Amino acid sequence: MASITGLTRDGQVWTPKFATSINMDSCIGCGRCFKACSKGVLVLDEVEIGDLEKSFMKVAYPGRCIGCGACGRTCPKNCFTFEEIEL
Numbered sequence: 366m367a368s369i370t371g372l373t374r375d376g377q378v379w380t381p382k383f384a385t386s387i388n389m390d391s392c393i394g395c396g397r398c399f400k401a402c403s404k405g406v407l408v409l410d411e412v413e414i415g416d417l418e419k420s421f422m423k424v425a426y427p428g429r430c431i432g433c434g435a436c437g438r439t440c441p442k443n444c445f446t447f448e449e450i451e452l
């Protein structure tokens with residue numbers, strides 16, 4: 366199976382790795398990845414754990430992702446999983 370590929374401006378082929386998931390346990394809900402993403406892929410959500418509320422980011426709209434990797438580079442907790450996607 367072939368993966369989705371793109372072209373650079375000068376015509377070189379590259380293979381984007383798309384954001385597929387975020388580790389909810391390690392996410393601290395800081396929002397850095399949200400600010401870095403220009404495609405509206407990520408949404409901050411909350412979950413109740415006992416008496417506490419925990420904020421965490423999730424890949425809410427994976428179909429919008431262009432595989433730029435900007436979100437993962439800003440994350441201080443290395444929460445992201447990126448994958449090549451087959452056509």
Ligand code: SF4
Nearest residue numbers: 402430431433434436
């Ligand atoms: S890889 Fe790029 S487009 Fe995809 S979620 Fe991260 S910042 Fe957004």
Ligand code: SF4
Nearest residue numbers: 392393395396398440
């Ligand atoms: S940058 Fe990392 S720790 Fe911060 S909200 Fe995004 S996934 Fe969570």
